[in-house]
Each structure stands twice: as structure tokens, then as C-alpha cells.
Amino acid sequence: MSHTFTHRTKIAFKALQTNLSYILLFFSFFYSKQSYSQELKKKPIPFQKVNKIDSIIHTEKKTSLLKTKDTTAVSIDSIKPKEAIDGIISHDAQDYTLQNAKEKTITLYNNARVTYTDINLKAGIIIIDYKNNTVLAKGIKDSLGYKQRPVFKQGSQESEQDSILYNFKTRRALVYGVKTVQSGIITYGEKTKRVNDSTIYMRNLRFTTSKKKKPDYYIATSKAKLIPGKKIIVGGSNLVLADVPTPVFLPFAYFPLTEKQTSGFIIPSWGENDRQGFFLQNGGYYFSINDYVDLTILGDLYTNGSWGLRTDSNYNVRYRFNGNFSFRFENIIQGIRGLSNYDKRSNFNITWSHSQDTKSSPNSRFSASVNLGSSKYYRQSLNEFNNSQFLTNTLNSSISYYKNFVGTPFNMSLNATHSQNTNTQIVTMTLPSLQLNMERLYPFAGKGGVKKNPIQKLGVTYSMQGEYRINVPDNLFFTSEMFRTAKTGVQHNLSTNTNLKVAKYFTLSPSANYKDVWYFDRINKRYDPNIPNKNRDLGLGAPVNDIISGFNRFNEYNLGVSLSTNIYGTFNFKKGRLKAIRHTFRPSISYGYRPDFAADHNLQVQQSANPNDLLTYSPFENGIYGQPGSGVSNAIGITLNNVLEAKVATKDPNSDKEDQKITLLNNLNFSARYNIAADSLRWSPVSASAGTRLFKDKLALNANATLDPYQVNSKGIRINKFNGSLFRVTNVRVTANYSISSKDFEKDNDPKQNSQGNGAQNTPDVFGENMKTSNGFANNSSNNQNNNERETKKAALYKAKIPWTLNLVYAMNYASNGVTSDISNNSLMFSGDIELSPKWKVGFSSGYDIKRNAFTYTRLNFSRDLDSWRFNFNWTPFGTNSSYYFFIGVKASVLSDLKWDKNKPPDRRLF
Template sequence: MHLRAAALLFCLHCMSSFAGAQVDSIPPVVAFTGSTAAYRVSPDSLDAAVDYQARDSMDVDLVNQRIHLYGAARVNYQQISLEADYITLDYGTNVVRAEPYPDSAGVLVGDPLFSDGGQEFTAKSLEYNFKSKKGIVRETVTTQDEIFIRGGKSKFVSGAIQSNDSTRSDVIYTEGAIFTSCSLEHPHFGVRTQRAKIVPNKLAIIGPSNLEIMGVPTPLWLPFGFFPLKSGRSSGLLFPSDYQYSPQWGFGFQGIGWFFPLGEHVNLTATGDIYLNGTYTINLASSYRRRYKYSGNASFSYRRLRDETPISEGLEEDISKGISINWTHRQDPRAHPTFTFGGSINFQTDLVDQRFINTYDAASKNVIRSSMNLTKTFPKLKSTLTAGLNHSQNNQTREISVNFPDARFQTQTIYPLRNLPGSQRKWYKKLAVRYGNQLRTEFEGLDTSFFTAQTLTNARYGFQQDASASLSLNVLKYFNVSPSMNYSEVYYGKTLDYFLDTTTIRTTEALDEDGNPFLDTTDFATIEELLNPGLASFRNFSAAVSVSTQLFGKILFGRRRGIFGLKGLRHVLKPSASLSYQPDNRDATDFISGLPYFISQAQIDPERGDAERFVTPFAGQLFGQPTRTEGNLGINYSLSNLFEAKVYSRKDSTDKIVKLFQNIGVSGRYQLSADSLQWSPISVNGSTRFFKGLSQVSLRAQFDPYISTYNERTRQVSRVDRTTLSERGVPVQLSSFNGTISTNLTVAKFRELFQGQEEEFVTDVAEERRKRREEEATLFEETDILSLFENFSIRHTLNFRLDREIATSEVPGARDTLRFNTTANSIELRGALNLTENWSVNIGQIGYDFTSKRITYPYLSFARDLHCWEMRFSWAPQVNTYQFSIAVKPGVFDFLEVPVNQNRYDGQRQFGR
């Protein structure tokens, strides 16, 4: 029922006013001008009409001037709205009362909900005067962002204070209130206060209060306090996120600080981690975002660690300091069509993150990398320019490598003759040209001395440019012929200078056969190198013509189901050969610096240097070094093989194609310009998958048509110009054999293997449970136990190799030996398991290395959802750390936490380093 109440209220108010008025005190008349008459309006009437409605029934009591509304009742007045299952509207006093009403089972339902201009709260009972705009409520529940405010008896005033030029805010005065982030009627925790003043969406001011857990008051008291209730960003104190005790560092807390909103798009957080013995950290973190433009975050940390090392006299103080810098920037793809900028910077000194941060990820990270690049494309030039900074930091060797600036210009494949007149099928229109260049500077050093002048002195820089041209021609319908040329130039700002260091000569006094004393040299002069500045360059040129084709062969078995389900075999052979040429550069010299490309060791050390071994001034540089060739003309060949089988399928009307071997390749080279050792070693490699991709096998072998011998003078193994066919009666001999077998078992692959096809499975058990509860309002029952293990994977890796060890003895009949080695054999388990709706277990990584016979990097954790609290435990025995905490879930009260931790330093002192 929905009635417009303006006319009814007018008549009832007039009757009430005239009945109680004296003859000589008739109130002044307020006239409403209509089409036919003027009306008298009581001064006690409201300023606007009151709308009301009810789902079940409405009872009008004219004697007591009340209207009773039952079942989903609603009363609207201006911007005020009141909902409840039972509402009484007293139009004589302008008071409305609301409370829940028993349902058919006698249970009270429909608590009052009061709303005033977007500010709302619920209560067990409510009285409100439309005229004075004041009300009394009992057992109120007000929600402001993440805070639930549950009060006892409260008084509220609508529009009591001016918020801004256009709006006013309500004020609620309450007693016996509790502030909490728990949504239950009886919250698990909260701050209990006897007096509070609340301005919804603004501020809550409390008097003397204390922390209450599970209804039990704690000794934690506050004389007064305030809670900001304003939505959005505002400056404010950040409570500590963690409290710790360390035998070495003492008592401490982490994450105390202040939050600063800097403008509309940037936030800044300043926090500190403080321990009583002098260990501390200062952190600055900022995040920024511009819609449709970019977003990112940056952080800076200064860490000071005070450690005590046991010595014979007691304890020795050890102070270490360091900084860490992190910056991540992401550009929105819609920001610019041809320009992008983004990446991440991660940098630290003295391993500060590994020393301070008590997490498994930080402790086990071996390499830190950074990459920040800008890319500009030039559509008209069909080219791309990329420039930026790249950084790599090894936490084991403590070495830092920074490439800045690192810029590269690269064109797309350009067809310069394509626009000439004539058919597009002309061979010369397929000419393709590419050009690129790169500029790079590299700084290297240890993290403890990187920011020193020595790092600048040892810096290396260079420039490289290369150009290539190629054609792709179809000859005799089945052959692809591709001639190509490549030319490159490399320029370096520093080169190596080699010299003989005589300071390493060591002599001792000895006696000859006749007993005469002489000086015996035990250590000789060594060849050393020195990096000197000076522009130098070298060039490379190569040309090649390649020919390739494909050959197909198949065998079919005539029966409908074949032989034991095998209906046929198919073999695809892809042979290719190329004739390549490189000019002789053994005596090449740089025309800029005059440096030879190669220097014989005999020139540096005439007495002991090997004339057949060469060094180059360009060794160890950014773009590599020249390769010493003597007019290199040769033929490269390769054979790629694919084997497939057609298998009869009972479940499907079509036959299945199974790849027996995905690839078996044979490759090598024949050197036409060489006068000896013309055949290169032959490489054979292959790979395939078993059990529908569960296991992958990769094999690689190398066969040599020549024998190898041990040189006593140089103490090295080298190939000699004697074939295995003439020496041992076989065309080739095995030099090395490498194999890798890797297995990755997941539930999805397990299903695919044993069920014949990939089935649908639950990827997020928690989300699936939530959907089932919403749809059926019943408890979720797990119908597929494998869904619990969807996030688990078991990985096994086996690497092995077989090497030929050349006999070093000159004794006749000495034979080579083949030695088998297992380089890696490990199994690893990762995954997360939701035992119940509230219990979850995470295995970050646990495994066993069969080669070293030890457990590898175990890391375990579990979590228990306690509604508004959360219990967590993590353990990393590899670094002797653990973390246990019972804490309020992230939000306003997440500073309430009971942590028990052990950092790496305490673990090392307890269990040994």
C-alpha cells in the first residue's frame, strides 16, 4: 500500500489545533492559494509531504493520531528514509517509531534502517522527531568504510553541523559503543568506550576506552582517541605492522610511520623499523597513477644493521649499512601509439634485503635484475629505437653489472626494389635488407665498492653496426635457394694491452750433478693484460648460399584398425645445405689504431710463448671479439627428421596423429679451404614427449671422424689429422653424449593421461565454494578430490652426460675411456592446498637432490581464517627462519597482531652458520 499523506496530515493537524485552541488565541492564517479557495495551515505542520508504505497492512488510529505500518514498512520525508518491519507514525507529535516485528515463527525480523542524505545506520529500535530532527536509538550499528560502530543507547541529531557550503552532517552521541572491523553481532575484538561522538563519514571521537577481545576487557587502555571515518585518501598515522623480539636486535617494531597523499595522483608512505639495540630501517614508498596514461611505484630504504660476533674476549660489534632502491613504471597501452616507456629498477648494496627482510623469497634470491627502457617506433622509416638501462646483481659473488646507456636502432625488413614497375613475382623484388646498430656502456664492480672512481676507470663502452641482405628464391618448384650477405663493424673505446710480468719469476738455489750451486727457476714470467683507453675497431664479413627442401615418406597398413591399432607411419625429412665464405683475417689490422686482430704468445714471451696460440686486444668486450679464420670456405649441412604415427581411436571416428619423435637433427660442416681436419664433429640431437606431454626427453650427441690425442708439451687434448676409420676401423667415434629427462606432473595432465581428454576442473576452490553457497544456500560438498590438488605440481629433472676421456699415457695399447656422470637428479614439489574453507597449506618449494643427497630449499606455510582474524605460520629451515602470527586481517585494525619470529641472524647463532 502506498498513499500520499499530505492532505490527510493537513486535515488531522488542523483538527488537532482547533480542538485545543482558545477563542482569543487563534493562530495566524497561512493561506494556500488554489483555484477556488484558501486553506488554513497549522504552524506545527511539516515543511514537506511524508510518503509511507507497507507490504502487509496499515492501521490508522484517529483517536491517538497514529498510523501503524506492518511488513517491510517505509517512511520518506525529504532526504530522510526509514525502513523497518513495524513503524508507528505519530502525526500529532511528528514522531516516528520503528522496531523489528515477529514473523510466523516468533523471530524478530526487519531491524530499523535509517538513512539521511547518504548517511545511514541500523538499530534495534528508533524514535525520531521530524520537526526537531532529533532521535533516540538503541543498539545502533553504523558502518564507515571498514569500521563497524556498535553502540548501546544513542542520541542523534540530523544536520547538526555544517560540513561545507552546501551540506550539513548528522551527529551521533552514543554510550557503551565498540569500534571494530568484525562484522559479527558479537564481534571478536574491538575498542570499547563509554562515551563517543560520531560524525558519519567524517570523524569519531572517543573518551576513556580499552581493547576488548572475545568480550573480555584487556589492560590496554586509552585516555581518549579518534577514528577518521572519511572515505578516500587522507594523512594519518600508520601503526606498526609487526612486533618482534630478537636476542641480537632486542625488542622492535616494524612499519610505524605516516601516510601522505600528495595531490590527486600520488601517495607517499614514510615508515621505519626500529630495534632497541641500534638496528633500524628508514623506508620511503610512493605510488602513482594517471588513468589511461601510466602507473607505478617507487621505494627507497636505508638500513643499518648492528650485529654482535662472539670473540675470545666477549662480543665484537659489527655495523653494516646499505640502501635498496626499487622503481616500477607501467605505461598504459592507450597512452601513445608509437612511444612506450616502462620497466623496473631493483638495486641494493651490501645485500641489505637478504640481511634484513625475514622472508624466504628475499633470502633465496641469487640474482637481482633491472630493466627500464623506452621504445620509439618510426612507421615511415620502418624502424625502431630502443634505449634504456639494464642491471644485473649477483648476490653470491657480490658483483654488479650496469649497462647505461644501452641503445639499439633496428630497421624492419625492407624490400627496396618492390616498388619498381613490373610483376611482383620478379626475383629481384624479393631482395630484403636489414640494418641495425647498438651503443652500450658497461660498469662492473663489487656492491661494496661500486660507487667509487675505480668503477668509472674500469668502465667499457662500444658501438656496433651491422647490415644484411638476402633473397628467397624458388628453384625447380621444390627447392628454396637463399643467398645472403652480412657485414658488421665493432668500435671499442678501450682495448687490452698484453705484457710480460717479470715480477712473478721465482728462483731457488740448487746443486747440479757435479755439486756446483746454481739458481733454479721455479716460477716463470706470466703474460698479463691491462685495459687501456683508445679507439679501436674490427670488422666481419660473411656470405652464404643455402638450399633446402622437404621429402615425405609414409607406410600404410591395409586393415581398418591397422596392426595392433597402428594404421601407418609418416616420415618428414628436411635437408638443407649452405655454402659459406669468410675472408682470411689472420693478419688483419685495425686501420684506426693500427692494432693487429691477433697476437701470438711467442711475440709477447719469446722464450716460453706458444707460437700457435693467439690472444686478441678485443677479448672480453661488450660485442665479442673477432674469430681467427684462414679464408673460411665451407659447406654446412643439416638433416631434420620428424616421425609420426597414425593410430586407430575407439572413442573417435577420426584417427589420431601421434608424434613419435618431434625432431631428430644431424648437422655438421665440411671445410673446403682447410688442408687438414676438413670434417667438423657431427652433432645429433633429438627430442620427444611421452605420456601426453608429462615427460620430455632431449638428447644430444657429438661424433668425431678424427681422433684426439694428448699433447705433453701443451698439456692439452687436440684433434689430429688421423681419421677414426683408418685408426680404429669405424667412420666416427662418440665424443660426448648429453641427455635431459624432465617430468612435470599436474592434475590437469594426470586427467588428460588417464581419462583420454582434458576435463573441466576447479581452478579456484574458494571461488567455487562461494558460487555454490550463493546458488544453493547449502554447504559445498567436494565432488572431485583432485580439484583440491589443482595447484600442485611435481617436477623431476635428470641430466646426465657421457664424455670420452683421452688416454694421456704414451704406453702402446692405452685406450680412451667413456665416463658417465649424472650432473643433476632432483625432484621438487610445489603447490597450495585448501584443506577446508578456512584452512590452507602452501608448499612454496620442497625437493630432494639425489646428486648431492640433500633436501633443496624447503619452504612451508599454512594459514587459518578466523573470520576477522588470521593465523599464519611459515618455516624456511634452509635459512633457519620461521614466522608465526595471529593478527587482524588487513584494514584499519591490522596493527593488532601477536607475532613470534626468528630472523636469520638468530637462527644462525642458534643452529650455526
């Protein structure tokens, strides 16, 4: 059969074409390939039986897969498919390539590969039928089983299957036993019909996030529609656990598939509260605004009328800054309206965290850490169980901006701070505080900055602080009253000092400091005969404060000099492993002088009905930067610091290792002052502190004490008379921190790798993790990683190693005023965890109050890594925060709604 061309036209390759078409098609298939003129002896081709070939070759026929009407089907694309192969088909195989010119087929055997445009196909056997523009791929079956299963890849989409029949022309495919991965969801389809690049129909589908060959769980459905990279739509489906069907059925389901963040609804969790009734929590909507910002809006509803609203937003601009912001509001109702037990309150909380990449602006930084709101938010919240905040009584915030002025010795910091006492409900804020600092300058230094003599070492520093401070109860927050009582002040500090060697071993350091304080209002006290006196015995009449606006200032200065040295003593030992003990003694004596600056500013006012009863006061009292120093200070200070170290030889006398240095006493310090100008009580109380670390830094002991040389009267007031004994103990604080773990008993344990047991510097977390009903427990990714590492290790049946940790913290505070004494705190806190198996972990945190003879806040946590699932049970068995939370769910975020959680929140009384 032939054709005659009378004009130029587009040539399409079709079956039974002209010789010219045949030659071109033949050349495209066998470009750079070898052809055989006769049939070679070859291995028999094992043919994996494929179910009856669908009529995919004749696309005008319908398969049984499409008989059921699909309500989700899209209209047929109006753009007709190309009728010709629009690219070069390249192929190769490891064993041989067989051409059948009569049937127009090519057979590739063993590690076969075919590439066409953006399509890459690998399999054990590939048969190319260029007459029908199809490719059949399948694996090789031998004594070891079915291997070299076909792997089909088009663009970023990849799938593995038992066999595949693909039409290059229509881009349709019929696949058996397909396995694909879409956005973390692994699908297994028994029979799959690929209609086009964007629509795939599946029969007997299973999908899961488990990567095991036999998945822990899967969702089984008889039919499904997959739009790659967008969604999976399934009909009736059933949850199967360990190949056992469960009674969990869904009439239909929709699973979005995307590699990027997308907006969507968040399904709420439900439960019951003893006081608020049934509830729905954490339902809302997630907005994926753009690549830099997102927004989550969640709400809570309770059957008694209570409700809550939360917004969370995260932002991240790479190499510049990142942070998050959240706002929480709860309207809490308890009791029945009209009855005496009815109560209604509103609580809110705002948190903001911001950090800047240091590379974005080397000479300036902006950061924020904000946590402010209602004082009782963490104690009354119905959906926020923050253990650390529940057990502390302060909320702190800070927003800061730092700027370094390049080429000058100056830098500036601008801060806004917030401190809130949740017990007293007092809020203190600085809006803002400005600080300007000048680096230390040496005006008399020699050329090149050389500083040899005391004049050249003379350094000058300057700083300026300005502050606007607010101090109000939280119920007056954001009202005009908070600004009416605000205080403002500016302080300038100028200091200079130098040092020189005296008698070779001593260092003499003279210094001078100047301070100038500016206020923009002052206090004027006046006597009001009509108000009650604080002393009820005096009846009516007392001074009141008037705030007088205007510029006011005071200044003061002080002079000082100190003399210090270091003294070393070494005690050598000839026998035993103990080689030497070295004692470092650092004594220092200082002298300081400051004149009386208060006398020039102090005022007097009548303070009772007696006109001669006068009160002396300073107009700068309660100022941000204090008031002028009262009385002459002419004081001598003494400081004694001690350090004790030892050198110990190794156990093996023939070892080449160096002797080990051990610190026996980190510090043993004493300090006191003697005021020559005072007419009485010239000695200040003596401050003493000591600290050491024992057992390879696992035990840290610290003690602080205050010792008073003077006696007290019957009211506990100091009098100018020394004690019968040397000192009177007024305050003592003792702390002991000890950390131990199973690794400490391993022979190959490296003590340098032990980051615990560093005492007060690394106090163990004895409060446990925080819990939120919105996300279960804290992130356990690190634990999961450790568990995965241990999973590869085979534990012996007996004498198996069980990792565990234990942290102990003991604290005791003692105070005495000479008349009464009290131990305000005497408690032992403990926390730790134990891994019963590589995937089982139990954690605990508690304590015992020795003074009150009762347990402190106690928390138990049980967690289990279930491979594709995770299990957590968090329990606070007793106390005002008694609660529990149970959670089991899929780890992968794409199926995070496949979970079951149950909780009993704390009994949130409105107190």
C-alpha cells in the same frame, strides 16, 4: 487562536498555528495521497515496545546518555538549526495509510516508506507526528519474529535498527538496536543518540568486520562516539571471540573511518633475534600524498645497535602509467664492540617497477624493472626473506624506451640494463644501449608490393647498436673507477636475402651480411720487465695493457646460401585404435664463407724475457662487439629436424568425434658444421636435442647432448684424430617435468583446462612463496576466493574429495672432457599442496640432491581461512635459511593491526 499580518514576513510552522499555516502543512503532508473521512476497520497494529521514549521531542532537556562528561565533545555549532521543515515529506505504504487529524499523526503500515530531502526511511510501521516534527519507525512482530526492521539512509550513510525516533526539525534521533557500516566496520549499538549529522553517541557498542549474523569476533565497549565517515572514539573495550570475552583490554581506542586513503602512523611489530637482540620492526608513517602517489616510511631498531630504513611509494595515473619504487637500507651489527667477533656492515637494495598503458601512447612505450643493490642483501637482510632471490645468484634490471617513427620504416629502443652476480659480486651495466632498426624493405618489389621472382623477393634490413658498458666489482659501484674502465662501441649491420624454389620441392635461400664496428679506444700491449709473469717459471717480465683513446673501426662480411625441404612419411595401420603415424623430416644444408679479417689488425708484443717469445693479439680484444674474425671460414652446415605424430581413434567405434592427434616426438634434431678452410679439426661437435610430452601433456621430457667426433690428449685437448667409436659424449642435460592433481581423476575433467604439465614451458614453482615480516605471507586472495566458492558445496561425510596438486622436476647434467667426467647436478625437486578441508591448506616445496645425498631447500606452509581472520604458519625446518613465521589476524585492512605474529628469522651471519 489567530494572527494578523500587517506586513510580509517569513512563516514558520509551529504547533497550534493559524488556519493558513495549518492548511499549508496539511497540504504538504497529503500531496498526491488519499485521505479517509472515517476510521476503517484495520488490523491491530502490533507495537514493538520501545524503551522509555527519550526527551528528544523537547530538545532543551538532557538525557542520561549525556550525563557523563565527554572529553572528546566538540563545541556547539554556532549556526542555529532551522525552525521549519524545509522540504516536502512524501510517504507511502503497502497495506494502508491512516490519518489522525486530531493528534496530527499519520500511520503507515507494512513496507512503509518516508522520504524527506536527502533522508529515506523504510520500516514495517512508521508514525509521522507533524505536531512535534518527529517520525517513529519500527518493525512488525508476528509469529515468524521481528521483521521489516527500520532502515534509515541519509546521503551515503545507511543503518538498520530495531526502532528509531527522528526529529525532522532538529535532525536528532534516538535509536535502539542500530546496525551501521562505516568504512568496512560493522557496528551494533544497543542505544544510540544522534545529536546532529556529524555526532552520534552510543551505549553498549559492539563493532566488527565479520558479516555473519553472529560475528566471529567483536570489540565490546560501554560507550562510544561516532563521527560518520571520520572516526570512532571508544572508552574501555574488550576483545570477544565467539561470544567469549578475552583478557585483551584497551583503556581507549581510536579508529579512523574513511573511504579514501589517509595518512597515519604504522604500529611496529616486536620480537627477538639471537644475534641482534630485541627489536621493533616495520614501524613508521604512511603518507597519502594525493590520489596518484603515496609514500610509506618504515624503520627497524635492534637493541644491539643495528637499524634499518625502508621507503615504499606507489603511483598510478589512470590510463597513462603506474608503478612502485622502494629503497631499503640496513646497518647490521654483530658481536660486541672491541672483541674479535665484532662486525659491522651496511646493505642496500633498490627496486622500481613501471609500466605504461598502451592506450596512452600507441607509438612509444616506457617500462622499468629494477632490482639492484648489495650482492649479499637478500642473504644478510634482517627483514627481507625472499626465497627466490636467496636461491639465485643474479640480480637483473632493465629500463627501456621504445619509439616507432610513424611514416618511416624505422623504430628505436633505448635501454639501460643491470646484471649483478651475487657470488662473484661483479656488476655489469649498460648506460645506455641504443638500437635503431629498419623494417625489411623490398626495393625491387612490383607494383602493389607483389613479390613473385627472386629479385622481387630480395629484402634488405639494417640495424645499429650503440652501447656504454660498465663492468666493476660492487664495492667500486658509484665510484669514479667504474667510469674509468667503462667501454663504448657502435655496431652497424646490413643484411640482404631472398629465396626461390628449386626443382619444385626445395627452397634455396642466398644471403649476404655486412658488419661495421666502431670503438673509441683500443688496447696497446707493451712489455714490462719488472712485473711478474703469469707463468711463474718465466720469472719477471710480462706484457701490460695501455688504453689508447681515439676512434677505431673494423668491418667484415660473410656470404651464405641454404637449401631445405620437407619430407613426409605416413605409416597406416588397419587394426586397433592406432590409425596412422606420420614422420616429418626437415633436412637443411648450408654453406657460408667469411674471409680472414684479423690479419690486417693483429699486433705482436714480447711476452717473456726471451725477445723471440712473441704474443699475437688484437687491439680490439675485450671489445663490446668482439674483434675481427680470425682465419678463413669456409664451412658447410647440416641440420636434421624430425617430428613424429600419431592419429588415434576414439574408444567408442560408433562415436562421431574426430580422431585424436597425438605428438609422439616434439623434436629430434641434429646439427653439425664442416670447415673446408681449416687445416685440422674440420668437424665441429654435433649438437643433438630431443623432446616429447606424454600423458596428456602432463609429463615433459627434454634432452640435449653434444657429441665430439675427435679424440683428446692426456690434458683433455682435442687432437686431429677421430674416436675409435663414432662419437664421444661431452655434455648431456636431461630434464623431466610432471604435474598431477586431483582434478585429473575426475570423470568430468576437461584436459583443455589443465594449464599444468606443460613441461619446461610452465615449470612449477618449487621454491614456494616469499615471506616478509611487514605483511606476513603473500596475498592469498585467490585462495580465499576459491575457498568461498567451495564453502557452498556440501562434502559427504565419507569419500570426501580432497583437492591436491603435485609438481615434480628432475634435472641431470653430465660433462666430460675425455679425461675426467662429472655429474654436476642430479636432483629431484617436488612441490604441491593439499586442501584438507575447504578452508585448510597445506603447501610444501623441497627436493633431494642425489649426488650429495641430501635434501635441498625445504619449505612448509600451513594456512587456514578463519572467515574474518586468517592464519598462516611458514616453516623452513633446516638449512642456512632455517626460520619460521606465525601469523593470525583480521583480514580486513581497517583492523589489520588486530593480529599476533611471531617469527624466528634466519641466522643472518655476515659472510
